[in-house]
Amino acid sequence: MIDVKNLIKNLHPLETKVLLKYGLNDELTSAKLQKDLGYKEGHANQAFSWLSGKELLSEVSRTPKTYYEITDFGRKVLSEGFAEERIVDYLKANGAKTLPEIAAALNIENKDVGSAFGPLSKDGVLSMNSEKKAEYTGKELPARFTVAKALIEKASKAENGQLDAANLSKEELEVMSGLTKKRGISETPFKTIERETVAYKLTQAFKEVVDALKSAGITGNEIGEITPSMLASGEWKKGTFRGYNISIPPARIIPGRTNPYVQFLESVKDKLCSLGFQEFDGPLVETEFWNGDALFMPQFHAARDIHDVYRLKYPTHAKEIEEPYLSNVAAVHKDGGNTGSRGWNYNFDHEFTRRLIMRSQGTVLSAHQLHKAEIPGKYFGIARCFRYDKVDATHLSDFYQTEGIILGEDANLRNLLGMLKMFATEIAGAEEVKYVPGYFPFTEPSIEVHIKHPKLGWFELGGSGIFRPEVTKAMGIDVPVLAWGIGIDRMALMALGLNDLRELFCEDIERVRLRKAKF
Numbered sequence: 001m002i003d004v005k006n007l008i009k010n011l012h013p014l015e016t017k018v019l020l021k022y023g024l025n026d027e028l029t030s031a032k033l034q035k036d037l038g039y040k041e042g043h044a045n046q047a048f049s050w051l052s053g054k055e056l057l058s059e060v061s062r063t064p065k066t067y068y069e070i071t072d073f074g075r076k077v078l079s080e081g082f083a084e085e086r087i088v089d090y091l092k093a094n095g096a097k098t099l100p101e102i103a104a105a106l107n108i109e110n111k112d113v114g115s116a117f118g119p120l121s122k123d124g125v126l127s128m129n130s131e132k133k134a135e136y137t138g139k140e141l142p143a144r145f146t147v148a149k150a151l152i153e154k155a156s157k158a159e160n161g162q163l164d165a166a167n168l169s170k171e172e173l174e175v176m177s178g179l180t181k182k183r184g185i186s187e188t189p190f191k192t193i194e195r196e197t198v199a200y201k202l203t204q205a206f207k208e209v210v211d212a213l214k215s216a217g218i219t220g221n222e223i224g225e226i227t228p229s230m231l232a233s234g235e236w237k238k239g240t241f242r243g244y245n246i247s248i249p250p251a252r253i254i255p256g257r258t259n260p261y262v263q264f265l266e267s268v269k270d271k272l273c274s275l276g277f278q279e280f281d282g283p284l285v286e287t288e289f290w291n292g293d294a295l296f297m298p299q300f301h302a303a304r305d306i307h308d309v310y311r312l313k314y315p316t317h318a319k320e321i322e323e324p325y326l327s328n329v330a331a332v333h334k335d336g337g338n339t340g341s342r343g344w345n346y347n348f349d350h351e352f353t354r355r356l357i358m359r360s361q362g363t364v365l366s367a368h369q370l371h372k373a374e375i376p377g378k379y380f381g382i383a384r385c386f387r388y389d390k391v392d393a394t395h396l397s398d399f400y401q402t403e404g405i406i407l408g409e410d411a412n413l414r415n416l417l418g419m420l421k422m423f424a425t426e427i428a429g430a431e432e433v434k435y436v437p438g439y440f441p442f443t444e445p446s447i448e449v450h451i452k453h454p455k456l457g458w459f460e461l462g463g464s465g466i467f468r469p470e471v472t473k474a475m476g477i478d479v480p481v482l483a484w485g486i487g488i489d490r491m492a493l494m495a496l497g498l499n500d501l502r503e504l505f506c507e508d509i510e511r512v513r514l515r516k517a518k519f
Contacts, residue, residue: 004212014047016220019210028200048200056206060199066165067193068180070155074189078152082145083108083116088125088136096135099300100346110300110349147175152189261504264492265382268402268427277380282365287318289353291360294329294367295442296470298344299352310386312356321353325371328474339469358386362403362485370475376408396501399489406482416464416482420449424461428491438463442471443483455499462486
């Protein structure tokens with residue numbers, strides 16, 4: 001039984017206006033309240049939440065919707081054309097060229113030229129001749145580029161720059177799948193936006209409440225706070241005021257307590273230190289050199305796409321890179337240097353390597369540590385990393401990794417598997433573990449460790465491997481180096497009994513206080 005008299009005193013104006021405006025047969029959505037009552041989306045959602053909690057509103061349906069929104073990169077494509085189009089036009093006019101020559105002539109980054117060449121080669125539009133130069137074969141660009149340009153143009157003319165997936169043809173959806181992706185919003189023409197339209201209806205109980213509101217003369221326009229402008233104009237004298245409920249208990253005062261996730265991070269440090277590891281650390285802002293080049297990730301290759309980075313607006317570049325490591329790494333990329341490798345066979349870009357970015361992987365700490373490490377030696381770090389990702393139950397756009405290396409003549413794959421098992425079972429608390437072959441430009445062999453979560457199922461815990469000579473010898477190391485980068489956030493899911501990474505950073509202090517770690 002609802003205490004109507006007490007209820008109407010505590011209704012917020014956002015709720016009151018909804019109750020007085022609509023009837024039992026009206027289907028209410030956020031968009032409808034924004035249109036009819038001038039609410040913002042947040043106000044509409046607040047009203048729905050409060051009314052549902054009072055059992056005056058009930059949910060009737062949820063409709064998922066997908067939209068594709070044009071990005072700044074998409075608008076750039078609209079004016080300049082796709083990199084693939086520009087490359088083909090350039091080779092038509094100038095004949096065969098190396099990938100770095102194309103990049104320099106068109107002012108396109110080496111890695112983007114490499115990313116464009118691969119698909120065009122598969123399409124038969126471009127080929128690589130015996131001199132390692134790209135050349136045009138005479139075949140026209142695939143039809144998907146025409147469709148893609150049409151989609152970008154359509155989105156640019158849309159009022160909000162968005163295309164509704166429901167309004168696209170099968171062919172357009174197929175092309176769109178290559179124009180938008182989970183990662184790399186800044187370098188894709190579109191970003192995917194997924195929303196749910198939730199519809200509500202008022203319950204029978206609202207009738208009694210509405211009658212009481214009308215009898216009391218409550219309209220939802222009552223004054224809740226007096227502003228300086230209202231005092232100056234005298235407007236406050238003409239209005240009526242919302243009632244104040246002085247019987248509401250104050251917020252309880254609670255003592256501080258260590259955050260469970262912080263406790264978990266400390267426990268991982270304690271575990272590794274007890275095993276004889278030394279801790280290393282480094283800055284959040286890094287150069288492309290240490291974040292990728294020193295790890296034998298080619299500047300022109302699509303391998304860079306797995307590490308979509310945030311670039312610094314100012315300053316854009318570091319002043320210098322420490323020698324002799326810059327020269328050593330440049331030589332390794334060009335022809336293998338003294339590593340016995342053939343390298344990547346391109347001219348190293350000394351401007352690109354100084355570019356400043358937010359650290360995208362914990363392995364950068366290992367790259368820094370190699371040239372000053374003791375042999376034998378064991379090192380670890382807990383690094384906060386930044387990489388564009390669609391946030392969901394197992395992905396965050398900034399995250400923690402525990403990164404480590406073991407150097408020594410006798411270091412081997414069996415040692416590495418033992419470390420991975422320790423992380424999965426002793427720290428994460430997983431009962432089911434499996435190892436999967438992986439690929440990382442800086443390790444060979446490369447291994448991913450997967451664990452099974454009771455609710456989320458199997459997911460990757462992290463990657464590992466043995467550093468390639470191209471990585472170690474450039475830093476003056478000539479012994480095997482085991483390396484791993486484990487998603488410590490994901491380990492915490494298991495250890496803290498959670499089902500969603502976002503709960504690690506929950507704003508609800510009560511929920512945070514209730515968590516208990518298993519350690």
